[in-house]
Amino acid sequence: MWRFVGYRLLQAIPVLLVVITVTFFLVRAAPGGPFSSEKAVIPEVKAALEAQYGLNLTLFQQYTSYLSDLTKGDLGPSFKYPGRSVNELIAAGFPVTAELGFYALLVALSIGGVAGIIASLRPNTAQDYIPMSAAMIGICMPSFLLGPILILVFGIYLEWLPVSGWGDIPGDKILPAVTLGSTYAAYVARLSRAGMLEVMSQDYIRTARAKGLPEWQVVTRHALRGGLIPVVAFLGPAFAGLLSGSFVVETIFQIPGLGRFYVQAAFNRDYTMILGATVFLATLIVVFNLLSDILAAWMNPRLRAQFAEQ
Amino acid sequence: MLTVENLGISFVTRMGTNKAVDGISFTVEAGKITAIIGESGSGKSVACYSLLGLIPQPPGRIDSGRALFEGQDLLQLTEAQLRETRGRDIAMVFQDPMTCLNPYMTVGNQLMEPLRYHKKVSKAQARERALELLEEVGIRDPASTIDNYPHQFSGGMRQRVMIAMALINEPKLLIADEPTTALDVTIQAQILELLAALQKKRNIGILFISHDLAVVADIADTIVVMQEGKIVETGNRDDIFRHAQQPYTQKLLRAIPTGGKSEVLPKSETLLSIRNLSTWFRQGKTHVKAVDDVSFEIRRGEVLGLVGESGSGKSTIGRSILRLVPITSGEVIFDGTDITALAARELKNMRSRLQIIFQDPFASLNPRMTVFDTLAEPLLLHGLDNRSTVGASVLRLMDDVGLARSFVRKYPHEFSGGQRQRIAIGRALATRPEFVVADEPVSALDVTIQAQILDLMRELGKEYSLTILFISHDLAVVRKLADRIVVLQKGKIVEQARTSELFEQPQQPYTRQLLQSIPGRALRANAT
Numbered sequence: 001m002w003r004f005v006g007y008r009l010l011q012a013i014p015v016l017l018v019v020i021t022v023t024f025f026l027v028r029a030a031p032g033g034p035f036s037s038e039k040a041v042i043p044e045v046k047a048a049l050e051a052q053y054g055l056n057l058t059l060f061q062q063y064t065s066y067l068s069d070l071t072k073g074d075l076g077p078s079f080k081y082p083g084r085s086v087n088e089l090i091a092a093g094f095p096v097t098a099e100l101g102f103y104a105l106l107v108a109l110s111i112g113g114v115a116g117i118i119a120s121l122r123p124n125t126a127q128d129y130i131p132m133s134a135a136m137i138g139i140c141m142p143s144f145l146l147g148p149i150l151i152l153v154f155g156i157y158l159e160w161l162p163v164s165g166w167g168d169i170p171g172d173k174i175l176p177a178v179t180l181g182s183t184y185a186a187y188v189a190r191l192s193r194a195g196m197l198e199v200m201s202q203d204y205i206r207t208a209r210a211k212g213l214p215e216w217q218v219v220t221r222h223a224l225r226g227g228l229i230p231v232v233a234f235l236g237p238a239f240a241g242l243l244s245g246s247f248v249v250e251t252i253f254q255i256p257g258l259g260r261f262y263v264q265a266a267f268n269r270d271y272t273m274i275l276g277a278t279v280f281l282a283t284l285i286v287v288f289n290l291l292s293d294i295l296a297a298w299m300n301p302r303l304r305a306q307f308a309e310q
Numbered sequence: 311m312l313t314v315e316n317l318g319i320s321f322v323t324r325m326g327t328n329k330a331v332d333g334i335s336f337t338v339e340a341g342k343i344t345a346i347i348g349e350s351g352s353g354k355s356v357a358c359y360s361l362l363g364l365i366p367q368p369p370g371r372i373d374s375g376r377a378l379f380e381g382q383d384l385l386q387l388t389e390a391q392l393r394e395t396r397g398r399d400i401a402m403v404f405q406d407p408m409t410c411l412n413p414y415m416t417v418g419n420q421l422m423e424p425l426r427y428h429k430k431v432s433k434a435q436a437r438e439r440a441l442e443l444l445e446e447v448g449i450r451d452p453a454s455t456i457d458n459y460p461h462q463f464s465g466g467m468r469q470r471v472m473i474a475m476a477l478i479n480e481p482k483l484l485i486a487d488e489p490t491t492a493l494d495v496t497i498q499a500q501i502l503e504l505l506a507a508l509q510k511k512r513n514i515g516i517l518f519i520s521h522d523l524a525v526v527a528d529i530a531d532t533i534v535v536m537q538e539g540k541i542v543e544t545g546n547r548d549d550i551f552r553h554a555q556q557p558y559t560q561k562l563l564r565a566i567p568t569g570g571k572s573e574v575l576p577k578s579e580t581l582l583s584i585r586n587l588s589t590w591f592r593q594g595k596t597h598v599k600a601v602d603d604v605s606f607e608i609r610r611g612e613v614l615g616l617v618g619e620s621g622s623g624k625s626t627i628g629r630s631i632l633r634l635v636p637i638t639s640g641e642v643i644f645d646g647t648d649i650t651a652l653a654a655r656e657l658k659n660m661r662s663r664l665q666i667i668f669q670d671p672f673a674s675l676n677p678r679m680t681v682f683d684t685l686a687e688p689l690l691l692h693g694l695d696n697r698s699t700v701g702a703s704v705l706r707l708m709d710d711v712g713l714a715r716s717f718v719r720k721y722p723h724e725f726s727g728g729q730r731q732r733i734a735i736g737r738a739l740a741t742r743p744e745f746v747v748a749d750e751p752v753s754a755l756d757v758t759i760q761a762q763i764l765d766l767m768r769e770l771g772k773e774y775s776l777t778i779l780f781i782s783h784d785l786a787v788v789r790k791l792a793d794r795i796v797v798l799q800k801g802k803i804v805e806q807a808r809t810s811e812l813f814e815q816p817q818q819p820y821t822r823q824l825l826q827s828i829p830g831r832a833l834r835a836n837a838t
Contacts, residue, residue, distance in 0.1 A: 204411055206364065206410070207410045207412070208412070210397060210402040211424040211427065212393045212397035212427065213393070213397075300413070300414070301461065305461075305462075
């Protein structure tokens with residue numbers, strides 16, 4: 001197992017290097033720069049600023065110095081927030097985004113999992129079509145549409161829940177989590193339905209029925225574990241997607257998370273912030289994919305044995 | 311104990327109503343074994359599953375009949391009452407022990423489940439009982455294997471676990487659905503023996519479902535023959551085997567492979583010679599010696615039977631010859647050329663002369679290719695035909711393997727297992743090969759179909775003057791085709807001899823054991 005983990009982490013290094021390199025040169029290829037604005041800046045001031053942030057060096061020199069800082073864990077100073085480093089900004093924004101992502105994942109798993117399992121028990125009946133149609137709508141509905149609709153319905157007409165903020169008023173975390181999680185709930189529903197259908201047609205389910213177990217025990221004891229493995233394998237990519245996809249929701253609900261910093265950084269040509277956030281998210285994606293793969297393998301006794309050997 | 315009267319079952323689909331079981335009646339007595347015999351699709355499994363409410367309704371529908379078990383009509387019970395009966399009074403053993411155990415649960419937990427559910431005993435008591443039963447069904451060292459997962463057991467051992475699981479509540483009736491069909495002949499003999507012994511000891515009734523009369527010949531008391539949902543003939547074992555009245559029963563009896571071919575060995579040059587072949591597979595830090603220093607020769611026009619149990623390396627030899635697996639050492643000399651030394655392009659040319667037929671015609675045909683595409687591909691690939699001539703060649707092949715020409719645009723799923731195997735044979739013969747490896751070509755088929763395919767292979771062998779390496783775990787099947795037989799065990803050759811010699815004077819104890827495992831001993835004793 002440790003060999004496998006080590007191998008996967010080694011594999012991640014070239015991936016990350018490519019991500020960094022491409023991002024580095026792409027953001028610099030975009031027109032404008034961190035210190036260009038409508039107002040004319042005195043050339044001396046601009047030169048001083050550029051010298052301070054190392055922008056007067058050649059592009060390649062900037063690249064190598066960024067990489068060498070990165071190996072020390074230093075993501076550099078932010079160009080837009082003077083006096084603050086990218087590390088500090090990420091440290092400030094990430095816990096909020098992670099919390100949002102975590103709740104969204106809970107929403108996705110509970111709603112999606114239950115819907116998928118219910119649908120799978122009576123395939124091609126109303127019990128299947130209704131949750132699965134809802135799931136289809138969930139997949140099709142972008143969060144910038146769902147968010148405002150939820151705000152209108154639950155925040156403004158019914159006045160049940162706050163419309164924005166994060167941790168200021170009780171209940172203000174519900175709508176963002178639902179908005180962000182619903183798309184993933186739909187994917188989880190489809191995955192768990194497919195997984196459960198596959199398992200429920202297996203011979204060992206018939207064996208369980210032949211033992212005289214009631215249907216709910218057949219499902220919970222014999223079918224769930226195998227049926228939900230695809231969902232577990234999807235958790236890693238899903239969590240990574242939730243983190244990086246949260247910026248729309250953070251903008252709609254005015255949440256001070258990493259996603260908003262990220263988008264603002266792109267608008268502001270905050271080179272180091274864009275790069276820092278990209279590297280950080282790419283690392284998270286690699287780690288979460290690895291974790292969910294390990295978990296999925298662990299749930300299958302046959303793979304577990306092979307895995308422990310490696 | 312169980313009396314089934316006039317049972318009728320239909321399946322209602324959009325295509326119409328299909329009568330699967332049409333007014334059948336039979337009984338199972340305590341302490342006796344009743345066998346239901348029939349081909350796939352004869353309704354034998356559906357009939358037995360319906361007794362326990364295990365067929366999905368809809369599309370299934372019970373039209374008529376009664377099934378009295380200890381005075382209760384099983385067909386009238388509510389689902390909750392049926393659940394009480396299932397696994398407690400009536401238990402089941404299924405066909406394929408590879409798929410019928412839950413791969414995510416330890417064997418012990420699965421074993422204890424019926425006991426814990428029906429009898430509400432404590433976990434410790436259930437475990438103790440499970441250990442006793444595992445011991446009784448012949449699992450070695452149950453205390454250390456009870457917490458293993460199913461994949462850690464062999465097929466035969468899993469079937470023993472299934473049997474233990476069925477018996478843990480001491481049921482009165484056991485329904486065994488083709489319990490040995492997925493197993494090697496030697497394991498089959500052991501499982502049959504075990505079932506018979508357990509049945510005698512407990513004095514329970516067994517309803518034994520099989521497609522193979524030979525399998526039940528040694529154990530059944532009463533035999534019920536089914537065809538297309540109806541009972542053709544019922545009788546006690548001796549009546550059925552000695553004086554079968556119905557033509558269908560007689561056909562089933564004839565399908566049991568007996569006797570061998572009586573031809574003289576061809577006196578021709580050696581076509582294929584295998585010298586010190588070893589094929590090892592890496593497993594962690596060690597090697598599995600699947601094939602370990604094996605040497606034999608096949609003459610042109612000869613059919614060589616390669617016999618052994620699962621894991622004996624027989625399939626690996628076949629694949630090694632065709633270079634479908636990398637060999638570790640040794641030589642495979644085909645018509646003067648060492649195949650193991652060929653470069654990729656030379657190998658491609660050679661492949662048109664050496665072909666393989668696989669065991670499972672369901673898995674080895676591409677489901678998205680029509681019969682035409684499947685048969686035309688090798689012809690075009692090896693440049694034997696061009697686009698304009700390939701059609702005629704394909705139709706000729708269809709004729710040769712006995713498939714109607716009108717099937718040519720159909721897809722594999724539209725065919726039965728036997729027909730698919732004909733397609734697979736046609737594909738193998740398309741390039742007019744000189745040498746064919748037939749890897750368990752009839753093991754996945756019903757006996758009647760098996761007999762047809764073996765006849766076809768014999769005819770085609772002559773027509774195409776083929777040299778065949780016929781791989782099987784079943785000596786009775788090999789005997790029908792092979793001139794000589796090589797017996798393998800654990801990757802090594804145990805014995806090789808002419809077919810008649812091997813059957814009459816087996817030299818090695820292992821060969822004798824294989825011969826004794828051939829089902830239908832009672833049948834052969836009757837015949838002599």
